[in-house]
Each structure stands twice: as structure tokens, then as C-alpha cells.
Amino acid sequence: MHLYPLVIGLVLFPQVHSLECFMCADGSTCTQMQCAADKNQCGAIRITKYNGNARIMDVTTKSCLATHECIQGSINYGVSREVLTSDCCNSSLCNNKTPEPPKTKPNGKKCFRCDGNGNCSGILNCDGDEDMCIKVSETSVGKTQIKKGCATKSMCLPSKGKIPVISCCEGDLCNDAKGVSGSLLVLAIMLILIHFLSA
Template sequence: MDLQISVFLLFILFTAGHSRRCYECTSLTGSCADQRLKTCPSESSQCSSITSVVQVGDIRSKVKVKDCAPACQSGSLNIGTLKATISCCNSDECNLEDAPDPSTAPNGKKCYTCVGQNCTTILSCLETEDRCINATATIGGQSVSVKGCASKSVCDATTSVAGFGSISCCNGNLCNGAQSVSQSFLFLCCSLLSYFLLH
């Protein structure tokens, strides 16, 4: 009996002191050649690797980020000017490899995206992006609306995507924009018109 208790206490002692080790890197040049290992805080149980492509007009930039994560889901996010692939793993040093470049192959799904204050631009979703999203992001201290495409796994994540707040997802072409509002408005108008005509 004493041996079992001793083994149990040793197990608790060794596992309680173990922290995840992940590679860390932030690169605005598209290369994580200078990545380094870090010991994660106790609340971080996963490692992440993100490859993003940002394109504004003719200016295109690839950004890579690796770090510890409290929780994360592998998947894809596309808001038009920003496309990102997120890779998550849950063992020490598992994020050595970079997340793959975001896909450029459309999958046939369409969602609304925002260009400035106008959120009626139609965006072609890529590969695994099977949901439309509505979210808010804080840019320069201001909260702005963000719309686009995402993988189901990103929508199902229990924590929000870094930099984004209040993410909501829907399934169906153009379900994240003005069309669904105008359909509801049209239904309301038809209901009111039939009420006035029949009474």
C-alpha cells in the first residue's frame, strides 16, 4: 500500500511541474529561421503555428507566428485582405514546422467580407473554409466589423482567435451579410402587405 501511495505522489510531483515547451517566432518576412524554444505558462497546453498572407492592393506580405496557446484549433481563416492557416499540436516542441501557406483553391462557397466600412463585397472561400463568419476586431483602438470565411474547426474553438472578438459563424452561402437581413425585411413587408389586403 505504501508503495502505491509513493508512486502516486511521485507521479503528481513530476506531472505538476511539467510545462509545455513550444517554439516561438514572430516574422514579418515569412521566415522563422530565428525561432527559439520557450517554456509556456501553466495555462498553455498547446503549441501553435500560424502562416498568414496579408494583401492590400499590390502590397503582399507573409507573416509567420509560433507560440504557446491555452487552446487552439487547426484550420483556416479568410477575411479577404488576410488569409491564415492555423496549425495546433499538444506535445513538446511539436510546432517546429511552419503552418502551411494558405490555400488559393476556391471551394465554391461564398461569404460577405468588409472593405473599409462596406461589408457587401462577396468573397470566395478556400479549401476547408466551410463557414461564414461575423466578428469584431480592434484596430488602432477602434472596434471594426470583420466578415469572411473560416473552417468549422475555427468556429468550434472554445477560445477566440487572437485579435478577434465575438466571432459567430453560419453555414450557407452569403449567410453572414446583408442578404439575410434583406430577406427578413422582405418577409416582414410581405406579411404586413397581406395583413392590410386581407383585413
């Protein structure tokens, strides 16, 4: 008689706290995985990079995610654009689809962009939810490279002394016409992939 609550607890408790998600990296076969307690969602994250209108990179990963890891956004340098699309859900094995990058159109915001030759006085029309101007500076082998453009607020993580140095601002053309390189989205991609592969 006293074993009845114990048996019910042992049978039901794992079902209450066990979220299962598909886990795979781009091109690999997905497997099912039990999520850790701090991972409360299943997610599919797609990273797409464009050079002009040509899609040059398209990577999807699926895994268990914490709520703060389910972000989306983009960085637009004019000549290239990087898009992070996430689709997160709260039921077991719900991350079986690949999220589609959003269709975008100019939103009226304007930021400075660089042409690749050190001239950063070009003006870029921002697209979709790109609500910030970005400036990225990276020094390699004694040479500083600059990139400027538009970004969504979710992509504007403070760099806090790290390389590349990333700064974002909110007003039109607030990323001044002076000459920044490196890519926050590529940095985010690397951090996400390291996180997934170490899980």
C-alpha cells in the same frame, strides 16, 4: 522489505505523470518544461497572417497544451487571411517542429466580404476548410467597423457581449450584404500568448 514498494513508487510515479514539452515564443530559444496535470499534450502553434499573397506575420509558440487548446483554422476576409495551425502530440519533447500552414484551394462555399470602404456586397470564394461565413463588428471612438468573410468553425467562438461582436453562419452568403471589424484570430492570438506567458 516494506520500503521496497515505497522506493519503487517514488522512483516510478513521477515518470508516469510527467510530460515534458519544449516551451518558447517566436524567435526565443526553446527550453524544456514539466507540464501541469491539466496539460496533457505538447503543442506547437503557428499563427500566420497574409495581406493578399504576402505573408505579413508569422509567429510560432511551443508549450504544454490541454486537448481543447489544440485547434486550427482560418479567417479569410479576401484582402487578408489569418491562419492558426497547430501540431499536438502526446510524448515528451515531441513538439520540436513548426507546423506548416495548409495549402488551400477554393472549396465552393461563398460568403460576403467588405472592401474596406463600407461596401460589404463583394462575394468571396472560401478556401480549404473554411465552412462558415463570419461577420465581425467593432466600435471604436464612436465608429463601427465591419469585416465579413469566410472562417472555419473552430474560429467562430461566440462573443457573448464582448467586443468585437462576432457572428458566424453556415449557408452560402448567409452573412448578408449589409456592412463588421476586428479579428477573431488576433483575439485568439492574444488569448493564447497571454496563456503561454502566464504558464
